[in-house]
Amino acid sequence: MTDPKNEGLEAFCCSGSSPTISVLGLGPVGRAFVRLPELSDCCLSSVSDRSGTLCHRKGLDGPRIAAFKEGGKNLAAQGGGGPRDLDLALSLVGAQYVVDCTDTQLDACSESLARSLAILDRGQCLVSAEKSALLADPDAFLAADRLSRFGFNAVLGGTGLELKRELREIQQECIEIVAVPNACTGSLIQSIEEGLDRPEAFARARGRGLLEADPEQDIDGRDAAIKITMVARLVFGLQVDWREVERPHFDDLDLDLIRWRRKEGRTTALVCRADREGVRLAYEELELGSTLAIPWRRVLYGYQDRNGSRRIMIGKGVGAEGTARALYEDLLDLRQGREERQGRSRA
Numbered sequence: 407m408t409d410p411k412n413e414g415l416e417a418f419c420c421s422g423s424s425p426t427i428s429v430l431g432l433g434p435v436g437r438a439f440v441r442l443p444e445l446s447d448c449c450l451s452s453v454s455d456r457s458g459t460l461c462h463r464k465g466l467d468g469p470r471i472a473a474f475k476e477g478g479k480n481l482a483a484q485g486g487g488g489p490r491d492l493d494l495a496l497s498l499v500g501a502q503y504v505v506d507c508t509d510t511q512l513d514a515c516s517e518s519l520a521r522s523l524a525i526l527d528r529g530q531c532l533v534s535a536e537k538s539a540l541l542a543d544p545d546a547f548l549a550a551d552r553l554s555r556f557g558f559n560a561v562l563g564g565t566g567l568e569l570k571r572e573l574r575e576i577q578q579e580c581i582e583i584v585a586v587p588n589a590c591t592g593s594l595i596q597s598i599e600e601g602l603d604r605p606e607a608f609a610r611a612r613g614r615g616l617l618e619a620d621p622e623q624d625i626d627g628r629d630a631a632i633k634i635t636m637v638a639r640l641v642f643g644l645q646v647d648w649r650e651v652e653r654p655h656f657d658d659l660d661l662d663l664i665r666w667r668r669k670e671g672r673t674t675a676l677v678c679r680a681d682r683e684g685v686r687l688a689y690e691e692l693e694l695g696s697t698l699a700i701p702w703r704r705v706l707y708g709y710q711d712r713n714g715s716r717r718i719m720i721g722k723g724v725g726a727e728g729t730a731r732a733l734y735e736d737l738l739d740l741r742q743g744r745e746e747r748q749g750r751s752r753a
């Protein structure tokens with residue numbers, strides 16, 4: 407960890423005020439987050455990448471850090487290195503809020519789970535775009551004391567906050583979940599419908615910032631399978647390993663069929679369904695007027711009640727900027743909760 411003392415690092419500093427925030431990861435999502443103008447009343451206490459952590463007690467200048475990282479540099483190169491133990495760095499910095507924008511590493515779920523729980527159990531608040539911790543053990547986050555300090559709005563494309571608020575009720579009443587959770591395949595299908603070929607459709611999705619660092623996660627159905635199994639676990643307590651879910655691959659789609667459907671006034675979407683028995687994924691044919699036929703800039707989660715009504719949650723947390731805004735919504739919510747708790751303890 408590096409506490410900047412030299413002139414080079416002072417260039418990143420600003421006069422911050424509470425609340426204090428540590429940001430983990432400065433890929434497109436982390437950079438979009440530290441650039442948010444709404445953070446101007448917060449103190450960015452530290453930022454971390456794989457090379458180390460940069461911190462300053464007066465706060466760091468988010469946009470300048472983002473520009474520095476965009477140049478392909480490591481934080482350690484700027485600050486001269488330091489301990490790479492992220493948990494140690496976070497506990498030393500001791501910010502009130504930790505924002506996790508690290509990449510989702512499906513082969514390291516237990517490490518990210520341990521890191522997330524350590525943050526929460528230290529008393530810090532955590533908002534996350536990273537999926538693997540919640541995927542590893544959703545139940546671990548459901549304990550009231552942790553859930554009140556944990557936000558997963560960005561994990562579910564900007565619908566996680568609404569789900570969290572209504573979770574207890576949904577757990578009691580929901581009989582089926584239907585979701586269109588993957589904006590990348592939505593964008594690819596829209597491009598194919600417009601007549602673009604496969605490489606052009608991918609180039610456009612990349613330009614829109616929709617492809618994961620590992621694009622296979624989107625096109626082999628992994629991202630969608632992860633999200634629906636995670637939500638089914640939260641809502642039904644359903645224990646399904648996402649690896650065992652049958653996943654349709656985008657490359658197996660008949661692109662001419664997709665274009666033909668569009669000419670006939672219909673469309674195609676990767677739809678996920680879950681009930682208490684299991685989860686299913688399929689590229690479904692939809693009427694253009696269907697609730698599930700959402701624009702690629704949105705994700706949708708629907709929770710069908712036993713009485714026949716359905717709660718529809720539509721999220722805008724798509725791409726780096728949308729994800730950063732979804733993280734910020736969580737941050738605001740947790741700030742409000744924290745202030746209420748402090749108010750109660752003072753009374």
Ligand SMILES: NC(=O)c1ccc[n+]([C@@H]2O[C@H](COP(=O)([O-])OP(=O)(O)OC[C@H]3O[C@@H](n4cnc5c(N)ncnc54)[C@H](OP(=O)(O)O)[C@@H]3O)[C@@H](O)[C@H]2O)c1
Nearest residue numbers: 431432433434435455456507508509510535536619725726
């Ligand atoms: N991009 C989207 O549209 C989108 C949408 C929804 C959710 N998400 C999720 O948001 C997260 C971030 O996405 P992204 O596209 O910005 O990811 P990314 O480009 O892979 O960037 C990940 C960042 O995390 C840092 N990092 C990884 N492991 C770390 C560790 N142990 N300690 C400190 N830093 C670490 C990396 O450091 P280095 O710079 O040193 O490599 C990098 O800066 C992912 O989990 C993704 O699944 C993304």
